[in-house]
Amino acid sequence: MDVKLKRFAFSIILVLTFTVPAQANTQSGVSCKKPGTRIIKNDKTYICKKVKGKFVYKKLILNEKAPYQPWSSPMNSSQIYSEARANFRIWVESNGKNDEKLKVTLGPGITESDIDYILLNMKLASKSFLNNASQTPHVYFSVGDNWVLNQLKIDYPIHSAFNRPNVCYPPNPTAGCAWPNYELMFFVAQDVSDWTNQKRGIINSGAHEFFHVVQDILMRNNRGVSPGQIVSTIPAWFFEGSATFIGTAFTDLSEIYHWKDIRSDEIGIYEIGRGKNEPLESFQLNLLDRPQPEAQSHRPYGIGMLACEFIVASVGMDKYLAIYKELGSGKNFNDAFEVATGISLAEFYKKFDDSRTSIGFYPVKN
Helix, strand or coil, X not given: CCHHHXXXXXXXXXXXXXXXXXXXXXXXXXXXXXXXXXXXXXXXXXXEEEECCEEEEEECCCCCCXXXXXXXXXXXXXXXXXXXHHHHHHHHHHHCCCCCCCEEEECCCCCHHHHXXXXXXXXXXXXXXXXXXXXXXXXXXXXXXXHHHXXXXXXXXXXXXXXXCCCCCCCCCEEEEEEHHHCEEEEEECCCHHHHCCCHHHHHHHHHHHHHHHXXXXXXXXXXXXXXXXXXXXXXXXXXXXXXXXXXXXXXHCCCCCHHHHHHHHHHCCCCCXXXXXXXXXXXXXXXXXXXXXXXXXXXXXXXXXXXXXXXXXXXXXXXXXXXXXXXXXXXXXXXXXHHHCCXXXXXXXXXXXXXXXXXXXXXXX
């Protein structure tokens, strides 16, 4: 075959690889352009990642599991998060095949490339969670609150009377929040550069806020009780810790940052202050209105994420998510937790607090 013809044939194969993944001759090492992009061939998943300075597809291992006895104190922190990570990825392999369902509106001066990693996490989450959403969730990105407040009132006249100065809270430098009952999410920054620095916490916030919408969907019911009413009965460690866990899991899945690095960031926040030595059960409220550094040492996010790791490592994702469904059915948190996981909440608190040093957190002290 003529050399030019050979090159032409090879270029056709490459085009097919990127445009028709189901029929592509994909294998590890094929070049790609956008990190985190996934394609599937013969039930194997390949992800675009940087290797030796080049972006190439590498096979994504979804079901490697470390041996772990449910509800036991792990040998080390790696064992517990590795088990939770493996269970999460097995669940995604079964559930992450829905159509992408997310509406995105960008404010002036923001391009999709500025927030591409945040969007990647949100889109991955939408494929796993939104098979039963009543509508397409809508996310706004804005520099400052003025534009997003005005645009919100145009897009959704029901909010025309909203007159607070901030859609979430003042960005410092960024703020993210969700209005779950309307399936709306907002990310507001002081400057475009606050998005483009792509810090771990900012990237994590995409799937974190997305999961707040999912929590609402999971708790919807025909009893006339809104999920917003149910939220007030849920301990903050579980409500915010769940969102932090999901944000971490999808950031790790996209291979932007590794689970252990995000985990380390969350634990490090508790270094100063007495909250690090208080039992998990005490993190009932989100007390970020306390003076610094006490406020950060009482954050329910990080310790709640570790508690959710403990749950998912022990019983898997389906039973973990079932807690929300049981809450929607009318059970209180204690009963919902026990029905879904098989152990009482009191027993869980004791097992978690007894395992904190093995998990990698600070021990309980009186």
